[in-house]
Structure formats: structure tokens, C-alpha cells
Amino acid sequence: MKTTMLYVFFCFVITNYAFAQNGNQQIKVLKVKPNWTVSELGNLSEGQKIADLSWASNSSVACFPATKNQKFSGNHVLYTTTIPKRSEMFIKVIPKNKNQNFSLYAYQVGLNNAQLPPNLSSCITCEESSKWDRKWKGKTQDHTRQVRVNAINRPYKVVIGVVGAEGLTEGDFTLEIKLNGGVEETPKITPTLKVTKIETTGAITRTSGNLSTGEIIHDLSFASNSSVACFPATKNQKFTGKHVFYETIIPKRSEMFIKVIPKNKKQNFSLYAYQVGLNNAQLPPNLSSCITCEEDSKWDRKWRGKTQDHTRNVRVNAINRPYKIVIAVVGAEGLTEGDFELEIEIKK
Missing domain, CATH: 2.60.120.380 (Jelly Rolls)
Incomplete structure (x- = not known):
């Protein structure tokens, strides 16, 4: 799995993009702002299944291996946002029904890259979170799923997929996006020196x-x-x-x-x-x-035999x-x- 840091703060959006190859699904564009958390309500029924998940195990995407496909076999509800440079973004999905099994992924591409699954050929980084197959010593997992991305020297587009596991196609959820950093620095004006x-x-x-x-x-x-x-x-x-x-x-x-x-x-x-x-x-x-x-x-210190x-x-x-x-x-x-x-x- 690729790792890259993304920093993003989002408010709400209102721009839609057509879902690649999968009909007329609309994708919400979420706006974030520095050092802020925004929330968006959704339901898996708003999304669609992606039958071909081979893009995710492609080495140029490296999001999740084919052995995890069953965890991403339900409806995919997609969102896009932008992560500013010098920022870190924490993305979390909270299912309303704690007994429902959700998964989550987010990938980072150039601002003008319009590719969407299943036609995503490559990305800068992709992170996923799904239900564990085993327990890990000293760690616990609840019904929520979380991923983190970051950006350093330039902004990027972030595409988020909220997914039903094991074929799940219906279920309310809250998507939270927390952006740390991302404040544009005001250029320091060189003073006129006398x-x-x-x-x-x-x-x-x-x-x-x-x-x-x-x-x-x-x-x-x-x-x-x-x-x-x-x-x-x-x-x-x-x-x-x-x-x-x-x-x-x-x-x-x-x-x-x-x-x-x-x-x-x-x-x-x-x-x-x-x-x-x-x-x-x-x-x-x-x-x-x-x-x-x-x-x-x-x-910063005294020197033997010297005074100041x-x-x-x-x-x-x-x-x-x-x-x-x-x-x-x-x-x-x-x-x-x-x-x-x-x-x-x-x-x-």
C-alpha cells in the first residue's frame, strides 16, 4: 500500500461529476478548509457496485489486494475533494448501524485527473480501511473506518470511496473529513532598508x-x-x-x-x-x-578566563x-x- 500525506479541510460542495462507465451516478465534491472538520451524510443506496475490482490490486494503484475484494463488493459511494499543500487529511466513515460492515478507501491524483474506478490506471497513493480478519495485540477496531493522506509541496485531488462490504448496498453513514494544516502562508515582503x-x-x-x-x-x-x-x-x-x-x-x-x-x-x-x-x-x-x-x-555559556x-x-x-x-x-x-x-x- 502506498503511503503519502494529505492535508485537507472541507466545507460542503455542490459540484457533480459523472461516474465513469457506471451510468449516471453523481459524485459530490466536498470543500474543506484548513484546520477544520466537515461532515456529510450519505447512504450506500446512492452508490453502485463495481464488478471489476482489478484496478485496486494493480501495482500502479496498490490500494488493496484481490484477496480483499469481498470487503469491497457492495455499493461504492464516491466523493472528491482537494487536499492543499502542507496539510494532512483524516477521513472517517461512521455507519449509523453499528452492526453493518463498511469499508473505506481514498486515493490521491493530480488536480486534473478525471479517472475513476474501475478505469483508474494509476495514482500517487491509495489508502484503505476494512474489517480485520483477525485481532491484533494491543489494538481494537469498532464499526468505523479511517484513512489518512497528506500533501507536501502541492495540492492534489482526493477521491474517497465509502463501500459496503460483503455485498452491502444500503445503510446510512456519516463521512467526516478533518484537515490539519493547509494554511497558505502570506509572502513576507522584503522591507526597504535604510x-x-x-x-x-x-x-x-x-x-x-x-x-x-x-x-x-x-x-x-x-x-x-x-x-x-x-x-x-x-x-x-x-x-x-x-x-x-x-x-x-x-x-x-x-x-x-x-x-x-x-x-x-x-x-x-x-x-x-x-x-x-x-x-x-x-x-x-x-x-x-x-x-x-x-x-x-x-x-549561551560562560567561557573560562573570559567575560562579556x-x-x-x-x-x-x-x-x-x-x-x-x-x-x-x-x-x-x-x-x-x-x-x-x-x-x-x-x-x-
Whole structure:
């Protein structure tokens, strides 16, 4: 049996499709919505028997083996729905009469695939649930039947078959579809970043600022990219607040020491600075590479013989040519407001 995860939430529907080869049976289209359960009442008399069940044991479908055909020999009542990407769908049939023997299957195909049993030639996955032939240690089974499907990167059509076992053709039931996930993410808009240019005058240059003038960078994957290598993804939480950007030039044959001093010693700041060519205008989160990137953030542990206060410090250097240095003063743990002083010292 193939296994695939499907995530679906359905409301009710009103679209019908003709039952393939089996006359004029109509198939209900059920609408689901994320993180919701919908119910549909039905009766096996609304369906039809499918005399040829060989499609189910076809290796391209792999729903149930021919040895189980008797469990699917009654009327088949079909439904279709759509499972959104990044979701999981739980499908359950509850017979009104607990003494009646029902079976259930659900298969997953492309959104435009109109094939139905017995003409189903292949599917992405098919799951079934029917009455056990034996008891299983530590498990119990009642009169209900349940299957689960899921979707990861794209939505799919899901076709559900509620079936009478042992030739059963009449019986009320409730079909429940529970969808977990499937919420479409709202694209994060890359903010317009303001960069303050600093002309270094003398050995030490100072400027003041506040985190409130910066922007939150939602996508921090640039920093762990091997072409940037600024900080690993495990440190992202230290850079989730607002980023205030500055730009300056490091002369050739010099060292630059950059220091941020929060006015409130209890506020948690982070700092990073990267070095690029003089004409490179890339900024996070669209920074694809750099010559070097250095960061400083609050330690997760104490280091023997070392101490850390509320300030953050990084160092960069240039040898044979000048470079552009982009500096980011950042609030850690989502911090978005706080006064600070930025100090840049150049040693030649």
C-alpha cells in the first residue's frame, strides 16, 4: 500500500461529476478548509457496485489486494475533494448501524485527473480501511473506518470511496473529513532598508541611533549560506529584532574595530559586519556572498578566563585595497527599540 500525506479541510460542495462507465451516478465534491472538520451524510443506496475490482490490486494503484475484494463488493459511494499543500487529511466513515460492515478507501491524483474506478490506471497513493480478519495485540477496531493522506509541496485531488462490504448496498453513514494544516502562508515582503553612510574621521568615529529606525529581516538564511558564513541558523533568535544598517569604508592596510554600546545595559543587542567590494550594493536578505562576515552576540555559556558585558564587538581588516563595510546593529530575541552608540576605530 502506498503511503503519502494529505492535508485537507472541507466545507460542503455542490459540484457533480459523472461516474465513469457506471451510468449516471453523481459524485459530490466536498470543500474543506484548513484546520477544520466537515461532515456529510450519505447512504450506500446512492452508490453502485463495481464488478471489476482489478484496478485496486494493480501495482500502479496498490490500494488493496484481490484477496480483499469481498470487503469491497457492495455499493461504492464516491466523493472528491482537494487536499492543499502542507496539510494532512483524516477521513472517517461512521455507519449509523453499528452492526453493518463498511469499508473505506481514498486515493490521491493530480488536480486534473478525471479517472475513476474501475478505469483508474494509476495514482500517487491509495489508502484503505476494512474489517480485520483477525485481532491484533494491543489494538481494537469498532464499526468505523479511517484513512489518512497528506500533501507536501502541492495540492492534489482526493477521491474517497465509502463501500459496503460483503455485498452491502444500503445503510446510512456519516463521512467526516478533518484537515490539519493547509494554511497558505502570506509572502513576507522584503522591507526597504535604510543605510546610513558613515565617513570615518580620525582614529575613532562615533554615532548614536535607536533600533526603532531599523527593519526586521524575516529571512535570515543569507547568514548561514556558506558564501556568507556570518552566523549559523541555530543563532537566528539572536538576530530576530530590528536591524539598523550603516555603511563605511575600510582603507587598505588597516584594521577596523566596531563596537555597539546599548544605553540600557539590560537590553540584549547583537552585531554583525560584512566586507564587500566598493561597488557591491547587495543588502540582507539578498546578500549572496561577501569577503568576510563577523558577528558578536550574547553567549549561551560562560567561557573560562573570559567575560562579556552588554557591548558587542567585531573586527575586520584590509590589506592591499579598500573595501565597503556594512554594519548591522540588531535587537536580539525580537527587540525593536533601544538607544545605542556605535563606535568605529581604525588602526593603520
